[in-house]
Structure formats: structure tokens, C-alpha cells
Amino acid sequence: MYLHTQQLINEIAVDEPDPAAANALQEGLGGQFGEMRTMMQYLFQSMNFRGDTTSKPYKDLLQGVGTEEISHVELIGTTISRLLDGSPEYHGKKTDPVDKPGAKGATPLKIALDTSNIHHYLVGAQGALPVDAAGNPWSGSYVYNSGNLVLDLLYNLMLESTGRLQKCRIYQMTDNKAARSTIAYLIVRDQAHENAFAKALESLGVNWGAALPIPKTNAEKFPEVKKLLDKGLQSIQFTFSADDESQAAKLYRGASPSNDGTELSTAVMPEGFPMTIAPERREEFAPGLDKELLALIQATAEVEIASANGVTT
Template sequence: MYLHVQRLINEIIPDEPDPAAANALQEGLGGQFGEMRTMMQYLFQSINFRGPAGKPYKDLLQGIGTEEISHVELIGTTISRLLDGSPRYQGKKTDPLDQPGAGGKTPLEIATHQSNIHHYLVAAQGALPVDAAGNPWSGSYVYNSGNLVLDLLYNLMLESTGRLQKCRIYEMTDNKTARSTISYLIVRDQAHENAYAKALETLGVDWKKTLPIPKTNAEQFPEVKKLLDLGLQSKQYSFDLTSQSEAGKIFRGMSPSNDGTELDATEQAPAGVPMTIAEERFEEFAPGADPELLALIQATADIEMAEVQPVYGPIPPAS
């Protein structure tokens, strides 16, 4: 069972729209080594896990897989922010929607010659479950052999490749919005590398000879170094409200990264940062809600919020 806390796992720094950077980030979301892949792979491995004695390993997969859900949310929201307003529509909010933007340019003209046209044509300036070339995400990416050692080795390779690709994406743009998210994911990929490397060590696998973690020297990126100095590469969260996770039996001791840090699995979840909802995009007819519809939306929200009970677990019977 999953609960959603309405906070982003990391802050997205505001900057100018950048549709090219948004499309590059699509690889980190829906590519073969992207966040949708890691999310689905680890969750399926944990769902299909066999062997009660191996519960700490199942819990480790579950915790990392749950974190990857938040990474999908983070990188998808970042792509949306990079696209939001990227056509630089300068018309007034009171103008008819079929009027061109300032200077005689049509509002979505940018979509015909820059980046991924589907960001505008299909997604209303939002993220898509595709890679940077527009190929749809595929469930065939998911590796779940049922063999613990094979799965852990594959996961270590997946995190290493994902971090390598994100370092390349970082080098493609200096946009602060893009880099704030890319840097965070680079560091968290390293934390997950440490988790799978440590798990393999506990199983007697000399992974350093089998699969050396690539040296990306990501600490040269100032945003990454700031997070490394905080030790974020050596933390792992359980996302377990009941405190029954046994992943801490594995994620402990000195870091396999040999950076002098000690692994820490004492936190259930990071604090996160407040979430905001993007402004309307009139040139996209999004959300397309006129005053009457907005009034209905608010009325529905009032009803729903009045029925919400701030409890976890079974709802107490009515007296």
C-alpha cells in the first residue's frame, strides 16, 4: 500500500523555459535506463520476491522502488516546468484563444521546429512516457529474473548507467531548473548503487571485479558536490510508516563508494519541499475550464475535503 505526501522529494529551481533541455530529460524519465524503468523494475522484483529469510533484501528493493516513484514525479514535473510557457506566448489572458501571440507569431509556433512536437501537440506542455527520441516507454525494459544475485547485479548496472547518462544530460544544459533535478538524481543514483553493491557484498559477491562502478567524477558539478557534502549519497529511506522494514540490516557500514562516509538507513523518508500546480496554458486550452466549470471544481473540492478524515488505518465506525 502506498501513501502520497503532497511534497516533491527535491526542490526544482526556477529558471527560463527550455524545451530542448526538457526533451533531453525525457531520456532520464522514459528511456531504457530512466526513472520509469527503475521504478517498475524494483517494484516488480519486490512484488515477486521469494524466500521469507530474505526479507531484508525485499525491503531494500521495496524502499528504493518506492523512492523511484517520487523520482518519476520529480523529473516529470521538471520537464513540465521547462516546457511551461516555452512558446513565449505574449497575448493577454483576455484575448481570444485563436489570436496570434505578440509580433504576429502564433502561440505554439515553436513546436514545429524545436524539440519534441508531442510536448505541445499531445501533452499540453507536459512530460510524456517516452525517451528523448520519442519512443514510448516499454515494459520489456524490466528485468526480473527471480534470482536475487542476478537481479542485484542488474540493478547495480542499471543505476550506474542511469547516473552516467544523467551526467551527460547535465553537460547538455546550464538551465538551473534542469540541473537542480539532474544533480539530485545523480546523487541518489549513487546511493542506490551503494545499496545494491552492499547487498551483493553480503551475499559474498566480489562486485568490484565483476562490475566496477564507473567513475563519472560528478563531484565536479557544483550542484552535485553540495549534495555529496551533505552525505545524500549514503542515505537510504524505507518509506515504511509501520517501521517494519529490515533494509537497514543491509544498508549499513562504510560506503562501497570508498568516499569515507557511513551508510545510513535511519530515516523513513526525506522532508521534501512544497508542491505547486502550474498556471493555465491558454494557448493549449489547458485546463479548458470556464468560470462555470471552475465553480463546479471548487464545489467538488469543498465536498471532498469535508469528508477527509486525518487518520491512518481503518476508519473508525460511525457512532
């Protein structure tokens, strides 16, 4: 079973809409090495896991990382939505002659023809989609689950390394604060997951570093990333185990495979940050609840509350 806390796993910085950055982030969501893929891959590996009780720490590690990836899908999808929300009013960068603004709102959705992914406006009503940056739908064929623990862990290590590399490239594509706050967080958490799978492989006697070294991206030069690294976020793994019965700590401990001088540790979950609901978008014909519906909901709720309290009407 899963529990959902109405909080984001990381705070999204406030900045103006940026539909081009939103489209770049789609690769980190629905691309071959994006968050939807990691979420599904680790959850399928944990669901299909086989072995006796001595192998439970490996299942728990996959379960914990996979559960965290659900929150990453939520985070990056929300970020894309915020970068798109109100983007028809985006006026572009005056210092960038290539950056086209959206006709000052004369045609409400004109910007959809100028930049970004037109499906963000045609299909998504200024929201995230399960696609990559080229608009290709996410595919379940991305998911790798061989049934062999060593092969799965090696593949997972490669997946996290490639994902982190891609996110470093996306970071270089935009200076939007909202986009960078999410990208930086995911870069650091990808490193934490690389550490997780590297430690698991070491416990199985696999000399992973000789064949598949963790790539040196020098991401600490990014200020948003450095802040998180200084907090040690790359060296902690969350179990998301409500009953605190996860045995992942048997694997995720000791010196970090990243050789950054930190020690690995586990925790149940981070504190999180408040979530907000996006406003209605009239130009997309995506309104909130109108007054009549709100009144009906309120009246229905009052009847249900009265019924629950044993009051007849």
C-alpha cells in the same frame, strides 16, 4: 499500500523555459535506463520476491528503492513540465546562434517546429510524456526480473551505474538551473542506490567490484552535485516504511562501497519541498476550471459538507 505526501522529493530551481532541455530529460524519464524503468523494475522484483523471513531485508531494500523511484518519476516529470510550461514565449539565447527562439509569439506554438519534441505540444500540452528523448514510448520489456536475487541485484547495480552515467551527460547538455537541480539530485541518488545494491551483493558473498566496478564519473565537479554530496545524500537510503518495519538497515550500513569515506545509514523519508499546480495554457486549449465549473464544484461541496454534518437541505 502506498502513501503520497504532497511534496516533491527535491526542490526544482526556478529558470526560464527550455524545451530542448526538457526533451533531453525525457531520456532520464522514459529511456531504457530512466526513472520509469528503475521504478517498475524494483517494484516488480519486490512484488515477485520469494524466500523465508531471513531474506526480508532484501525485499525491503528493493521495496524502499522502488518506492523512492516513484518520487523520482514525479520529480523529473514535473521538471520537464516546468521546462515546457510557457515555452512558446522562450526567446532563446542571444549568445548562441544555433538556438532558435519561437518567433516572438506571433504564432503561439511556432517553437514546436523549431526545437524539442513536437509531441510535447501536439500530445502533452507542454507536459512530460512516457517516452525517451527520441520519442520512443516507454516499454515494459525494459524490466528485468529473473527471480534470482543475485542476478537481479547485479542487473540493478548496472542499471543505476548506467543511469548515473547518462544523467552526467544530460547535465553537460544544458545550463538551465531547473534542469540541473533535478539532474544533480538524481545523479547523487543513483549513487546511493548503487551503494544499496553493492552492499546487498557483498552480504551474499559476491565480489561485485572485480567484475562491475562503480564507474568514476567525477560528478563532484558539478557544483549542484557537490552540494548534495557534502550533505552525505549519496550515503543514506530511505525506506518509505510508514510503520517503520523495514529491515533494509540490516544491509544498508557500514562503509560506503563508493569509498568516499562515508558511512551508510537509513531513514524513513526526506522532508520534501512544496508542490505547485501549473497554470492554465490557453494556447494549448488546456484551461483550468472556468467560473461555471468552479461555482458548481463549490455548490456541490457545500451540499456534501452539510450532508456529512447531518443538515438536510
